[in-house]
Amino acid sequence: xxxLEEHRCFEGWQQRWRHDSAVLNCTMTFSIFLPPQxxxxxxxxxxxxSGLTCNDENFTTKAGAQRVAAELGIVxxxxxxxxxxxxxxxxxxxxxxxxxxxxxxxxxxxxAAHYRMYDYLxxxxxxxxxxxxKVSSRCAISGHSMGGHGxxxxxxxxxxxxxxxxxxxxxxxxLQVPWGQKAFTAYLGEDREQWRAWDSCVLMLExxxxxxxxxxxxxxxxxxxxxxxxxxxRLAEAARQKSWPxxxxxxxxxxxxxxxxxxxxxxxxxxxxxxxLK
Amino acid sequence: xxxLEEHRCFEGWQQRWRHDSAVLNCTMTFSIFLPPQxxxxxxxxxxxxSGLTCNDENFTTKAGAQRVAAELGIVxxxxxxxxxxxxxxxxxxxxxxxxxxxxxxxxxxxxAAHYRMYDYLxxxxxxxxxxxxKVSSRCAISGHSMGGHGxxxxxxxxxxxxxxxxxxxxxxxxLQVPWGQKAFTAYLGEDREQWRAWDSCVLMLExxxxxxxxxxxxxxxxxxxxxxxxxxxRLAEAARQKSWPxxxxxxxxxxxxxxxxxxxxxxxxxxxxxxxLK
Numbered sequence: 087x088x089x090l091e092e093h094r095c096f097e098g099w100q101q102r103w104r105h106d107s108a109v110l111n112c113t114m115t116f117s118i119f120l121p122p123q124x125x126x127x128x129x130x131x132x133x134x135x136s137g138l139t140c141n142d143e144n145f146t147t148k149a150g151a152q153r154v155a156a157e158l159g160i161v162x163x164x165x166x167x168x169x170x171x172x173x174x175x176x177x178x179x180x181x182x183x184x185x186x187x188x189x190x191x192x193x194x195x196x197x198a199a200h201y202r203m204y205d206y207l208x209x210x211x212x213x214x215x216x217x218x219x220k221v222s223s224r225c226a227i228s229g230h231s232m233g234g235h236g237x238x239x240x241x242x243x244x245x246x247x248x249x250x251x252x253x254x255x256x257x258x259x260x261l262q263v264p265w266g267q268k269a270f271t272a273y274l275g276e277d278r279e280q281w282r283a284w285d286s287c288v289l290m291l292e293x294x295x296x297x298x299x300x301x302x303x304x305x306x307x308x309x310x311x312x313x314x315x316x317x318x319x320r321l322a323e324a325a326r327q328k329s330w331p332x333x334x335x336x337x338x339x340x341x342x343x344x345x346x347x348x349x350x351x352x353x354x355x356x357x358x359x360x361x362x363l364k
Numbered sequence: 365x366x367x368l369e370e371h372r373c374f375e376g377w378q379q380r381w382r383h384d385s386a387v388l389n390c391t392m393t394f395s396i397f398l399p400p401q402x403x404x405x406x407x408x409x410x411x412x413x414s415g416l417t418c419n420d421e422n423f424t425t426k427a428g429a430q431r432v433a434a435e436l437g438i439v440x441x442x443x444x445x446x447x448x449x450x451x452x453x454x455x456x457x458x459x460x461x462x463x464x465x466x467x468x469x470x471x472x473x474x475x476a477a478h479y480r481m482y483d484y485l486x487x488x489x490x491x492x493x494x495x496x497x498k499v500s501s502r503c504a505i506s507g508h509s510m511g512g513h514g515x516x517x518x519x520x521x522x523x524x525x526x527x528x529x530x531x532x533x534x535x536x537x538x539l540q541v542p543w544g545q546k547a548f549t550a551y552l553g554e555d556r557e558q559w560r561a562w563d564s565c566v567l568m569l570e571x572x573x574x575x576x577x578x579x580x581x582x583x584x585x586x587x588x589x590x591x592x593x594x595x596x597x598r599l600a601e602a603a604r605q606k607s608w609p610x611x612x613x614x615x616x617x618x619x620x621x622x623x624x625x626x627x628x629x630x631x632x633x634x635x636x637x638x639x640x641l642k
Contacts, residue, residue, distance in 0.1 A: 093624070094615075094617035095626065150626065152623075153626070308372065340372045341371055341372065343371050346373075348430070349372070349375075349430075349431075
């Protein structure tokens with residue numbers, strides 16, 4: 087691991103690291119916020135997964151999350167959104183390839199050689215964080231848009247792993263929307279049966295009774311992608327059917343931008359803290 | 365005026381506007397945050413002046429100031445740092461020309477045709493804000509680095525205009541440091557007597573007894589520019605000689621980045637609110 091940047095921030099440290107990923111078969115960068123050490127207890131971790139076109143720095147610089155994470159004593163880990171580097175396959179559009187890994191394991195060429203963000207986030211990155219930083223085993227996960235999809239599938243596919251999950255304007259039903267259909271066709275192939283393992287609505291409807299964890303979703307009603315790509319009410323309906331403890335909040339006037347995230351990130355951190363710090 | 369962007373943010377509105385500036389003889393862009401209207405009173409304004417290489421969006425996206433401005437009911441106005449456009453003179457370096465207007469009125473060619481940021485900020489922009497938005501006449505000013513220099517000279521040259529002034533890592537004595545000497549030579553010419561009207565230390569030492577206003581400066585002690593370009597202790601010494609109410613806080617471990625600004629912007633907003641909201 088190589089430290090690329092380090093900044094004092096709210097009495098803690100904002101750092102950026104580079105490491106070689108065996109899973110992704112490339113060099114990756116992630117950002118981490120380490121809160122000030124105020125107790126002897128190792129702090130829990132909140133993973134943040136970003137949306138299309140982002141890297142590890144969008145949330146880091148724009149969300150203003152460090153203030154509350156410092157107060158609560160929560161480590162923030164911000165991974166990148168796809169494998170990176172000249173050897174990694176890419177596409178000419180913003181919603182496929184680099185910056186658009188969709189947090190899944192690709193099975194189709196040319197993507198399968200590198201696009202395994204799910205395994206990276208499930209196994210390699212948490213092991214690296216545990217080995218290199220003083221953190222507890224308790225963790226939660228959150229994200230925005232494509233990263234909201236990522237946070238939800240990580241939680242739904244790994245019962246018991248996360249104490250809670252939240253999302254801003256997530257893609258909840260990629261099987262049924264243009265962003266998901268395009269990415270899944272490329273990464274997973276034409277057989278739609280294979281897509282079901284990466285769809286939050288499907289996964290929630292198939293979840294076991296003991297799997298449910300507290301879930302918070304915020305959605306702006308002035309979000310340009312709401313009707314075509316997001317439709318969080320579909321996940322709320324699945325949650326209702328399964329008695330899954332999901333709160334969907336519709337925020338009046340807010341759009342898809344980081345101004346929306348910045349406005350409500352404090353609520354999300356305090357929501358996760360209830361379970362992380364138990 | 366043309367509205368370029370508008371985002372709901374902390375129950376207020378973050379907007380970006382374009383307008384033709386008569387003073388600067390070019391088209392300019394500024395950002396503004398309008399807090400939620402909670403009382404019948406028109407809110408006061410805090411002007412924020414950014415540093416070298418910045419435009420109106422750096423503070424807007426990275427400082428996290430809107431949260432506290434929304435709570436306190438303060439309008440934030442973020443101007444650009446220089447005139448802009450193809451017709452405007454520029455230099456190949458980051459610290460001269462576009463993005464580096466130094467908040468003065470240039471007298472030398474090729475700069476004098478457009479580089480009049482002082483007049484723009486003193487007259488044209490406040491008149492525009494007063495005409496187009498519901499604001500009170502009370503205002504304060506703050507800034508970072510070159511923008512800290514700008515905030516200080518705006519306050520020192522216009523007694524009675526601002527209720528308070530603050531700065532993060534300001535250039536306080538441009539006459540004596542490389543950034544200031546390079547810019548002032550280009551914009552104002554070789555005659556150093558002409559430079560004195562744009563130097564905070566000189567202006568403070570020449571200020572009248574009744575001119576002093578509450579002043580807050582934060583400076584990180586891990587700032588890479590501290591020794592060569594900033595040296596805020598020089599202004600603190602001038603303040604001591606003049607019994608000017610200046611508080612200089614040295615913040616341990618902090619650097620010159622927006623992580624430093626984000627960490628302490630709440631203190632600055634609450635400092636200004638004491639006087640703005642009287």
